[in-house]
Amino acid sequence: xxxxxxxxxxxxxxxxxxxxxxxxxxxxxxxxxxxxxxxxxxxxxxxxxxxxxxxxxxxxxxxxxxxxxxxxxxxxxxxxxxxxxxxxxxxxxxxxxxxxxxxxxxxxxxxxxxxxxxxxxxxxxxxxxxxxxxxxxxxxxxxxxxxxxxxxxxxxxxxxxxxxxxxxxxxxxxxxxxxxxxxxxxxxxxxxxxxxxxxxxxxxxxxxxxxxxxxxxxxxxxxxxxxxxxxxxxxxxxxxxxxxxxxxxxxxxxxxxxxxxxxxxxxxxxxxxxxxxxxxxxxxxxxxxxxxxxxxxx
Numbered sequence: 001x002x003x004x005x006x007x008x009x010x011x012x013x014x015x016x017x018x019x020x021x022x023x024x025x026x027x028x029x030x031x032x033x034x035x036x037x038x039x040x041x042x043x044x045x046x047x048x049x050x051x052x053x054x055x056x057x058x059x060x061x062x063x064x065x066x067x068x069x070x071x072x073x074x075x076x077x078x079x080x081x082x083x084x085x086x087x088x089x090x091x092x093x094x095x096x097x098x099x100x101x102x103x104x105x106x107x108x109x110x111x112x113x114x115x116x117x118x119x120x121x122x123x124x125x126x127x128x129x130x131x132x133x134x135x136x137x138x139x140x141x142x143x144x145x146x147x148x149x150x151x152x153x154x155x156x157x158x159x160x161x162x163x164x165x166x167x168x169x170x171x172x173x174x175x176x177x178x179x180x181x182x183x184x185x186x187x188x189x190x191x192x193x194x195x196x197x198x199x200x201x202x203x204x205x206x207x208x209x210x211x212x213x214x215x216x217x218x219x220x221x222x223x224x225x226x227x228x229x230x231x232x233x234x235x236x237x238x239x240x241x242x243x244x245x246x247x248x249x250x251x252x253x254x255x256x257x258x259x260x261x262x263x264x265x266x267x268x269x270x271x272x273x274x275x276x277x278x279x280x281x282x283x284x285x286x287x288x289x290x291x292x293x294x295x296x297x298x
């Protein structure tokens with residue numbers, strides 16, 4: 001500290017923010033207030049003192065626990081005034097509001113692609129720099145996005161916090177639960193304006209539009225220069241060069257596509273999500289259901 005005196009408490013607080021007198025001894029990062037340093041230290045100690053009483057998941061900060069509790073309460077107090085869609089976090093509402101504006105003030109200097117959010121531009125820039133700042137502490141695998149790392153960590157913990165309310169089946173990722181819910185409901189409210197094909201999820205419509213109708217292909221293979229509109233399609237294509245395979249942990253059978261591995265796993269789990277609406281017979285593969293339906297049309 002510097003022993004400097006101030007007539008008002010507000011002036012002292014302003015001085016502390018500017019000076020940042022509290023230094024982390026582990027990484028030399030500086031902070032204006034002792035409370036912020038204390039919070040930061042938990043990133044080094046991995047201390048998680050705030051535990052959820054409903055599922056026992058623990059957090060290093062109380063604010064993170066409060067946000068987590070909204071998963072259990074289903075509370076969504078922040079509503080969009082344009083389309084009435086509701087969100088559990090104010091930050092998510094702010095991000096959503098940008099979908100109603102066409103303004104894209106953040107432009108990439110490398111390819112001129114523009115974004116409505118600064119965070120989206122930063123994420124996009126990593127497609128040029130190939131930077132992967134988020135590393136798994138268990139297996140050292142690196143990711144360009146923090147949420148990709150969070151998804152990956154679930155492969156180590158085997159945690160399945162997202163549970164189907166109809167059949168109690170658990171899933172590690174929320175989108176997997178959403179996809180599973182399609183087995184209970186045949187509703188497809190999201191229609192493509194270009195070809196009228198309908199989808200049960202907005203995410204699937206988005207993927208369909210980019211894959212089938214978009215002329216923009218920013219993801220280019222460095223080996224053969226083939227371009228794709230979706231990053232996942234580029235990653236799948238790269239396996240044709242690297243010969244990398246997805247291995248079944250049960251029988252060691254190898255697959256070049258993750259989707260094919262997931263289909264194969266159903267043969268072990270006896271899962272049959274594709275149900276015939278005419279006779280209620282179920283199948284593990286969609287194409288088998290389609291073949292079966294031909295018997296009803298004869």
